[in-house]
Amino acid sequence: MTSNALPTVIATLDIGGTKMAACIADASGPLLRVVQSTLKSGKPDTIARQGLRLIDQCCQQLQIDPAALQSVGVSSCGPFELRDGATGFIPPNLCGGLHNGDDLPNDWTFLPLESVLRERFTTVRIANDCVAALHGERTFGxxxxxxxxxxxxxxxxxxxxxxxxxxxxxxxxxxxxxxxxxxxxxxxxxxxxxxxxxxxxxxxxxxxxxxxxxxxxxxxxxxxxxxxxxxxxxxxxxxxxxxxxxxxxxxxxxxxxxxxxxxxxxxxxxxxxxxxxxxxxxxxxxxxxxxxxATLGELVTDMGAFALVLPTMWVNDWRARRAWESLRSESIADTH
Ligand SMILES: [Zn+2]
The missing domain is CATH 3.30.420.40 (ATPase, nucleotide binding domain)
Structure with missing residues (x-):
């Protein structure tokens, strides 16, 4: 296997009902984490497209070509539903079209996620935020x-x-x-x-x-x-x-x-x-x-999203150096 077969950079999204975070990492560890309030109005694909824009914003700040990203790991609030073979989500605290969503500024009943991310990424792995967190604790904790x-x-x-x-x-x-x-x-x-x-x-x-x-x-x-x-x-x-x-x-x-x-x-x-x-x-x-x-503290869902797509060769080095600690110095919003 040549080094060209390995990704050089990977991306993650952590999608919560209040906040959304995007991270970019290379073999040395996570490089940048950007957080925004989760959008709640527009078309049903608004949140997935906000995720793409947030990743682009990371790339811009890091001066990385977005085309270099092939893989995204996603930690998201649920529950999920499969439609046409792709995972979307129907969180009660974001979907105003559900029976108790009168306080939300939309009529959403299903939010596409995987189908939108596949427009840009060849590898898309999505997990519920607590499932992703356990992947993080298993991989890094x-x-x-x-x-x-x-x-x-x-x-x-x-x-x-x-x-x-x-x-x-x-x-x-x-x-x-x-x-x-x-x-x-x-x-x-x-x-x-x-x-x-x-x-x-x-x-x-x-x-x-x-x-x-x-x-x-x-x-x-x-x-x-x-x-x-x-x-x-x-x-x-x-x-x-x-x-x-x-x-x-x-x-x-x-x-x-x-x-x-x-x-x-x-x-x-x-x-x-x-x-x-x-x-x-x-x-x-x-x-x-x-x-x-949780041994990863407030970074557990971000690191869980990385665990979903992290090249095996990076794992031991990240663990040994606790590569995620660099993110702790930035402001961390609780996304749950
Ligand atoms: Zn309940």
């Missing part, structure tokens, strides 16, 4: 062959790995376990239409509603010993831990990695509660299961 990635942020989502195989499902939607039904008494409505599912009860969008206070205030009150706030946080940690216990019993998991802004800002308070909820049950299945923050 320490996630073992049987592991779970979960984000606790505005929403709650999972990536699931069994026997070293990260699960995708029929349309790439494996791991949408934030919509598992848990409570039959909760009246809180999820963006998916469920009442009492995990994301409805604990997702950042709804969590504060039960006390009429912002989520940040509830956690800060709990940290200062406010009894009622502490009870609310403990109850949330119990539901979250119970969902992880359930998944552990289904998948025979070794290790759980947690990201997302709610977790990152409150890890010290939440981690022991969640760990206890898992390992207090059925020791034959839960003994030794570890719970820890």
């Amino acid at each position: 320490t996630a073992p062959a049987n592991s779970i990635y979960v984000t606790w942020s505005t929403g709650i989502g999972f990536g699931l790995c069994v026997d070293g195989h990260i699960l995708n499902g029929k349309a790439g939607n494996a791991g949408h376990a934030g919509h598992m039904l848990l409570s039959d008494t909760s009246e809180v409505l999820c963006g998916c239409g469920n009442r009492g599912d995990l994301e409805a009860m604990l997702g950042g969008r709804n969590f504060g509603k039960q006390l009429g206070k912002p989520l940040e205030v509830i956690f800060s009150d709990a940290q200062q010993g406010d009894t009622h706030a502490l009870q609310v946080v403990q109850e949330a940690a119990r539901w979250f831990g119970r969902a992880l216990y359930n998944l552990t019993t289904i998948l025979d998991t070794e290790a759980i990695f947690i990201g997302g802004s709610v977790w990152r800002h409150n890890e010290a308070l939440l981690a022991p509660l969640v760990q206890q909820e898992i390992t207090d049950r059925f020791p034959a299945l839960t003994r030794g299961v570890t719970v820890q923050g």
